[in-house]
Amino acid sequence: MNLLPTEEQQQIVDMVRGFLAGNAPLERLRPDKFGQIGNPDAALWPKMAELGILGLGVPEDGGGLGLSAVEETLTYIEFGRALVSIGVLGATLGAHLAARDAPDVAAAIMGGSTAVGLATPRGAVEHSDGRFSGEFHLIEADEAEFVLLLTSEAIALFRNEDFTDRSARLSMDSHMRLMRARLDDGKALGWSSVTEGVDHARANLLIAAYATGLAEAALAGAVDYAKVREQFGKPIGSFQAIKHKCADMAIAAEVASCQVSFASVILAKDSEESRFHALAARIVAVDAALKNGATGIQVHGAIGFTAEVEAHLFVKRAHLIDFIGGDQRVQKAQFIGADAVM
Amino acid sequence: MNLDYTAEDELFRAEAREWLDANVPREVRPPDGPGMRDFDLGWQRKQFEGGWAGVSWPVEYGGRGLSLTHQLIWYEEYAKAGGPNAELLFVGCNHAAPTIMARGSDEQKSYHLPRILSGEVAWCQGFSEPNNGSDLGGLKCRAEIVGDELVVNGSKIWTSSAHLADWQELLVRTDPAAPKHKGISWVICDMQTPGIELRPILIMTAPGHHHFNQVFYTDVRISLSNVVGEVNDGWKVAMSTLGFERGTAGMLENIRYGAVVERLVDMARQRLGTSALENDDIGQRLAQLRAEVTAVRAMTYRIASRAAIAPPGSEASLARAFFSQLQQRIRRIALDIIGPDSIELPDDDPWIRPYLRTYSNTIAAGTSEIQRNIIGERVLGLPR
Secondary structure, three states: OEOOOOHHHHHHHHHHHHHHHHHOOHHHHOOOOOOOOOOHHHHHHHHHHHOOHHHOOOOHHHOOOOOOHHHHHHHHHHHHHOOOOOHHHHHHHHHHHHHHHOHHHHHHHHOOOOOEEEEEEEEEEEEEOOEEEEEEEEEOOOOOOEEEEEOOOEEEEEEHHHOEEEEEEOOOOOOOOEEEEEEEEEEOOEEEEOOOOOHHHHHHHHHHHHHHHHHHHHHHHHHHHHHHOEEOOEEHHHOHHHHHHHHHHHHHHHHHHHHHHHHHHHHHOOOOOHHHHHHHHHHHHHHHHHHHHHHHHHHHHHHHHOOOOOHHHHHHHHHHHHHOOOOHHHHHHHHHHOOOOO | OEOOOOHHHHHHHHHHHHHHHHHOOOOOOOOOHHHHHHHHHHHHHHHHHOOOOOOOOOHHHOOOOOOHHHHHHHHHHHHHOOOOOOHHHHHHHHHHHHHHHHHOOHHHHHHHHHHHHOOOOOEEEEOOEOOEOOOHHHOOOEEEEEOOEEEEEEEEOOOOOHHHOOEEEEEEEOOOOOOOOOOEEEEEEEOOOOOEEEEEEEOOOOOOOEEEEEEEEEEEEEEHHHEEOOOOEHHHHHHHHHHHHHOHHHHHHHHHHHHHHHHHHHHHHHHHOHHHHHHOHHHHHHHHHHHHHHHHHHHHHHHHHHHOOOOOOOOHHHHHHHHHHHHHHHHHHHHHHHHHHHHOOOOOOOOHHHHHHHHHOOOOOOOHHHHHHHHHHHHOOOOO
8 A cells, every 4th residue: 555656657747747837837827918818728739649648548459558547647636737728638538438439539639639628517418328418518629629528427528519509608717718509419429427437437536636736736826925925024924824824725735635646546446436536536626626726816915816926717727627527516416425435 | 556455464454353353342431430441451451462452563562563554454444343442542552652662761661661552551641731732842840850850840731531540741841941942851750659639620521521630740759760862852752742643643533533424424314315415505514524534544545655654744734634623524513413402412422422522623732723833834834
């Protein structure tokens, strides 16, 4: 038993962190002088594909690197830290689904030549045997060829054109492109239900890992600022009112990180406990992301309310990921209904 | 990362399970008094005789010299088997013994460690004072060196089970002129020494059990050979104990709480119905608690993984601060599930007294506020 990364796993973390530091620094998300905010991350996919990151956890016979959910999870913590476009989730999960039923699609996704958007329900979803109907939000789907749908009951891959009645919306998280659309008895290219295999659990786990990285980055930003910002003649981090807020952020991030690691090891074994532990991870990690995002703004004071520092980005992204496949209320209702895992 | 156990680990687990099934006491643990002392020491003796008392203790002190992973396996099986919460043993096994192992003389080790492990003696703690709680380093209980003895005068407070203990780990000020953290000594005090008087303090679970005491020392003479570590180096000696308490010593309690939450889930399902629970406020909160207590187990595993490399440091405060408040929220929700009858205090009550007891969790062994100072300053590097 060991819940710390191995040397090889740490090398993967360092590689991804190094790549993102060079290619996706948080400053890229500062608005230009017109306040216009595009999405700068589409250019990342081919580069990440070159490094093998997009197919990291896909089995080798499916065209991926064949690493486990543990390594995949570690990379997602880094994606969260850098606030990489959550379109990446569509690519990873879409590649896993397609690798079984549509290898050419999987190859295109892992090669970075085609993007995968995300779909998440706006209300009730009707679903039987791989056919889905309902109203959805599409995230980062504008130039995508495929769309990955996550509901609390299933995970499914579609062609983008399967979604109709599209209308663009501005997102609260303004770096993410958003639209409304619907499916009418849309047939998935590949799908699986929450009760079979680990596809659905993997989605919750990777969302949890992303949320963990986000919570850690929000903490780091708040701590850095509390060390240098002075009031009453000393750094504000010396005041318990601020210090204890930072401590609470550190606790939340640690709780999330531990459960995410634990769940990743369980999932890597294809264990039946994967659903339980991934849900637990999602609940504590999204909680940490929401709390740390909000607290980070308060620690910054007025500057935290502006678009000139990164603090606001964390809370907005946290709200967005909360809703992917069902928000905390939905996840908790699922979790309290699940059988105990002791 | 892995959660794999070796064949040898699994064998150890099977043996532990078998022994616990056969030996965990089935009678109810007396809540206080000599009956509780007999129960706890008797249970410790039984574990010792079975070879389970000191799983990760070094062989030279009577333990089995096994890894922290083995200790964790033992705790998991102990919790599953419903092993008793033998609180009287905590200070001896988890405080005094690790401190004596780390800093004690050969004589201190060979006298005290076997007696603690075999359940012959109970220990209590003498750290807090009426005017020094969180500011422990400012303690004033005075010990003058006279010949080869210390002469102690002063008072200690919040001493759990002082009236049932044979020994005390006592912090005294041996150099009042030195800076406050430099003039303290860590002393082994025999509770039968003339000059020691106790005053019981009722706690908030009253009416009920005698738990706390104030301890008064009037010209209490203790041999200098009972000082652990160097005279005036007691602060550092004490800190090694606290690091331990904030790290690995809490593992059993962490694991035990998973079962408490599952009992609450069962109770809530019975009272509210499984499907109603999903969208009820209680169900939502209980799901949050279930997720968090699941994460506590993961935190425990990570602490054990780190402890295999280095002794627990300040980062242990993360788990400690989190868990103490989580325990309070877990015990609190029991009242909401029980409903109006929760204002009753039955004799065989499994929920209300434990709920009231959790108010001490964020105070004892360093308040939540002190834990947050430690996290802020020593983990995050914020200025003092």
